[in-house]
Amino acid sequence: MDYTLLNENEIENFPVNFSEKLQDAKDALENLKNTDDLSYKNFIRPFADIVHDLHKEFTKLSHLNSVNNTNKTQEAYKKTLPMVTEFFTDVSLDGKIYQIYEKINSENNLSKVQKAVIEKGIRDFRLAGVHLPEKEKERVRQINLRLSELGNSFFQNILDDTDKFSMEVEESVLSEMPESEKQAAKEGDKYIFTLQMPSFIAFMTYCSDRKLREKMYKAFMTRAPKNEDIIEEILTLRYELSQILGFNNFAELSIYDKAAGTAEEVIEFQEDLAAKCKQKAQNDFAELQSFAQKYNVKNLQSYDLMYFSEKLKKEKLNFNEEELRPYFEKNAVIEGLFTFLQKLFNIEFKPEKAVLWHKKARCYKLYIDGVEQGTLFMDLEARKGKKDGAWMNDWVTKYTNSAGEKILPKAFIVANFPPSTETNPSLLRHRDVETLFHEMGHALHHLLSNVDEYFVSGVNGIEWDLVEFPSQLLENFAFEPEILKMFARHYKTGEIIPEKLICKIVDNKNFHSGMGFVRQLEFGLFDMYIHMRKMSAEGVEKTLDEVRDRVAVIKPPEYTKFQNQFAHIFAGGYAAGYYSYKWAERLSANAFYDFVNNNIFDNGFAQKFLDEVLSLGGSANFEDVYEKFSGKKIDNESLLKLHGII
Ligand SMILES: [Zn+2]
Known part of the structure; x- marks a missing residue:
């Protein structure tokens, strides 16, 4: 078989050829919409064929652009992506298709899976605002456009400030650093560290000079002050969007197409975990604190954590990943x-x-x-x-x-x-x-x-x-x-x-999973609370402080502005959704222990799991399906146990 996907010529001609394909797809969709006998079989199936063909073709390019990136793939990708985005945005705002979905929804011979297709489709149309009067629909379009601009600026501000800072240090403060990390920082006979992730992490983990660590940390945690205003505008627009679409707040809107039931449920889930792992986190911290005292550091600060944590881990576990x-x-x-x-x-x-x-x-x-x-x-x-x-x-x-x-x-x-x-x-x-x-x-x-x-x-x-x-x-x-x-x-x-x-x-x-856990929960709770009501920049700061007072085991210095760098929720897809990591992990922890309790391979458990859960793809809520399958309620304890917290 030949899976080279696209040759040089095909990459170069991709935008032109793909735009022809898109035009064919649009024509085919127009024809479909005007079919006399609109039914699941006559509309959804051929509609799926159209989407399938486009996805399959475009993925050839997006895959090559990710694994064999060249100027040619970049150029072709840059030209093609907006066409794809435009096509799917138009579809999501197509009132005629939405009506067809509504009509098919009333067919009474749909299978359970077909019903799921239609219900999820209708849900997504409504989230796009297809059902709104023209004026509000236009406002939704404007808000989405502005939000995407703001997200880009948010991200760009972080990148700009990340690139602005660098620090040259003496070799003497790097005596604990592995050779490979040192070499990565070496420029001529100088050692230069930056705020780029690998460099920053290496420095914070291994630099023995506390003052320099703080300098680096401060530079990192005060990046992108301009984002403070952007955050306020983003939150205001998200709030307005949620109101137009008929929700009480943005958190509700976000949860609407997720597996979790309500925003309150998500908060309760995280608060419960936070309460249950606080003790372990405090123990972790106390251990670290007393370890640091041996090195004459009395008041452990945020910029000491990675350094002493690594040192203590080395002493306790003697873990060497090279081994x-x-x-x-x-x-x-x-x-x-x-x-x-x-x-x-x-x-x-x-x-x-x-x-x-x-x-x-x-x-x-x-x-x-x-x-x-x-x-x-x-x-x-x-x-x-x-x-x-x-x-x-x-x-x-x-x-x-x-x-x-x-x-x-x-x-x-x-x-x-x-x-x-x-x-x-x-x-x-x-x-x-x-x-x-x-x-x-x-x-x-x-x-x-x-x-x-x-x-x-x-x-x-x-x-x-x-x-x-x-x-x-x-x-x-x-x-x-x-x-x-x-x-x-x-x-x-x-x-x-x-x-x-x-x-x-x-x-x-x-190792010190308690501290890691409360940190993730701090982010997740902060993300939910700021999306529950209208928020000013001060409100954001206050919310973060409140969450920290309750959840965190260490308070960072006053000057830190974590929120200005929280790109996951302000420039990525995780707004009122940061909890998703832990939410999915809870289910996987529950399922994992069920496998272990069946000695992994015994009792046909795995086979049943494959047939009754995994093979359902995206057609059913895994959580509901799994609870029925296992005959018990999903619990938070399995997740804590998996991380050695209880
Ligand atoms: Zn993954």
């Missing part, structure tokens, strides 16, 4: 993951010969009982021209098209693991192994879908606050001794990973 890498040779880890999944779900990944976009990428076919289910591509090693981080990208969704053909799914897993060379294999860190399991969870969610309807199959239609459920569930297995022993062998000697190293991996994960 583990020989046990995690990349190909052996992939093999091991496949073997684990075969044992768990009775699914099989087999390598498939194919020409791909890069020689390091691999193609696998997925089988159940010898029947092909879909295709998985893995492109795991770091290289120039690949975007940072790791992700799963859905290329093709499993569904039945309007001609009745069953379309098989395809997905990419991309990562930036240490590259292999002719002579050296790629040896992963344990966090890479965890990442691979995580992304595989997303991929399985997409590939193992048993849903025929495009809009809610695989990851399509899944609620934002549950999308991480399958991935977080799977990553937990990367910490299980029984699973690790299946594949973690020394690449030279074949020795199975020693028990004491596995213990260290888990201890390292849970």
